[in-house]
Amino acid sequence: MTPTNAAGSSGADPTHLDPRTVEAYFLLGAQAAFPLHTDPQIVMRILPQQEEIELLTPAAGPDPDVTALERLDFSRIVIDGGEWFRLAVSARDMHYEAYVLMESVVDQMKGGAAFRNAVSDAVHSFKDLLAGRRGLTDEAARGLLGELLVLEHAIDALGEAPAIEAWLGPLAEEHDFAFEGFDAEVKTTKSESRTHLIGSETQLEPEPDRPLYLVSIQLTRAGLAEQGFSLAEVVARTRARLDQTLRAFDAALQGLGWRSADADLYRTRFQLRSTPRAYLVDEAFPAITSGRLDQVVPQRANVVSVSYRVNVTDLDPAVIPAPLDDFCEVPA
Known part of the structure; x- marks a missing residue:
């Protein structure tokens, strides 16, 4: 079972979707899958229930680093015994913008870019869309x-x-x-x-x-x-x-x-x-x-x-009462 068949192909021309068409797919509420390229194989899926758009392509080369990005998620999955890259973008409140981001990744891969490089370049171009995850200082x-x-x-x-x-x-x-x-x-x-x-x-x-x-x-x-x-x-x-x-x-x-x-x-x-x-x-x-x-x-x-x-390095430490008496050093 290919990723396309698993999701149920829509039969639409996936070369480029306009904003109205992308919105229509999300409103339908059913998954739609689009084969976008054959060498390497690339499949895009719109997942309305998850408010996501994902790309699937056979795993080749190093993983992209998207750890610090709020809206992107990357994983390796197994399909028909083969390992695939899965890149998903949260499309909540920005369906078309998420689609254009994924389209950018696909366009660069069609031009011969490795998956990791294609994702990196697309992320750089869409940095305003992909709010960085801000951990504690x-x-x-x-x-x-x-x-x-x-x-x-x-x-x-x-x-x-x-x-x-x-x-x-x-x-x-x-x-x-x-x-x-x-x-x-x-x-x-x-x-x-x-x-x-x-x-x-x-x-x-x-x-x-x-x-x-x-x-x-x-x-x-x-x-x-x-x-x-x-x-x-x-x-x-x-x-x-x-x-x-x-x-x-x-x-x-x-x-x-x-x-x-x-x-x-x-x-x-x-x-x-x-x-x-x-x-x-x-x-x-x-x-x-x-x-x-x-x-x-x-x-x-x-x-x-x-x-x-x-x-406080040179100051004399003190004996602290319980419950921290055996957490801290006992002064000589």
């Missing part, structure tokens, strides 16, 4: 990874419900965690020194009568190391530990900009460069806070945003 992804490592440990120590309740990072509160006896601000870096970005003057300002600890996590690339982990892997294994709080966890991730559909964007695997350390944020800690700025900055109200980096 590297800084935000590392920050979330560090928080999840702490959350995993808290789940093991406290159980899922108390751990999820203590995790305040997704709620845009001043500190990432509020445990029973203290608050914790988690900072994660890839640098050899424990240098961390502090995003505001309130981030390292303790609440009244609440000890605040900065938890410093250092990561390094893991390569193929068995103990390595990617952000996607940590999200997946954290979800696997949850039952009654799974919905709250997923909502929290979504609020932080994580989308499960983008998990494949987070391929970099890390491992701990060192054991995490905790630092008590007290009067001697080098923090820029609202209270300190109020004392020294003239017309303080006009300073509307503060961010800075602090290097």
Whole structure:
């Protein structure tokens, strides 16, 4: 069974379809398949139910790289024992534009271009159509990874419900965690020194009568190391530990900009460069806070945003209470 016969050929001339004809095929609601070329064999299918247009051609050469594109999906499939490339474009709200994109791929293949090159050139020409998938920034992804490592440990120590309740990072509160006896601000870096970005003057300002600890996590690339982990892997294994709080966890991730559909964007695997350390944020800690700025900055109200980096490498780490006492290094 060829791809054309499997879909049910329409019998229309597929050389070029005008916008009205393309729209008519989507309105019909039934799949329509068009053989477009014989050497190499190329079949286009309009899939109204999925709001997609797809191209099928026998697999030859390297795969195209469309991972970071929102509307394109590529896979290899088996038809009659042979391997085929399948390229699909989401045509929702832009049926004809999606058709023209696929037509561009076909035209270049007819001219002798390899499938990968044809897709690459078409993508470049239609970059406004194909909105890039925007994952978290590297800084935000590392920050979330560090928080999840702490959350995993808290789940093991406290159980899922108390751990999820203590995790305040997704709620845009001043500190990432509020445990029973203290608050914790988690900072994660890839640098050899424990240098961390502090995003505001309130981030390292303790609440009244609440000890605040900065938890410093250092990561390094893991390569193929068995103990390595990617952000996607940590999200997946954290979800696997949850039952009654799974919905709250997923909502929290979504609020932080994580989308499960983008998990494949987070391929970099890390491992701990060192054991995490905790630092008590007290009067001697080098923090820029609202209270300190109020004392020294003239017309303080006009300073509307503060961010800075602090290097805690040479500071003395502190003993942090449970449940993070065995997550962080115990000072000598």
